[in-house]
Amino acid sequence: MRFYTEMFARPRNSERTRYRAAMTILNSMSGADRADIGVKPADFPRIAREMSTKQA
Numbered sequence: 379m380r381f382y383t384e385m386f387a388r389p390r391n392s393e394r395t396r397y398r399a400a401m402t403i404l405n406s407m408s409g410a411d412r413a414d415i416g417v418k419p420a421d422f423p424r425i426a427r428e429m430s431t432k433q434a
Contacts, residue, residue, distance in 0.1 A: 393430050393431065394430075396429065396430040397426050397427060397429075397430035400425070400426035400429040400430055401422060401423075401426045404417070404422045404425060404426060405422065
């Protein structure tokens with residue numbers, strides 16, 4: 379029961395902060411950088427979400 383309480387009760391601000399930081403990094407990339415790694419701007423939210431859920 380403790381697991382469920384911690385899972386739903388704890389704040390997720392760090393994940394939101396990491397998501398914003400990831401979006402900032404992706405948006406600051408130049409067109410050449412995007413072409414090098416093959417990422418389109420439409421993929422930014424998905425990539426940022428994946429980056430934010432990974433533990434450091």
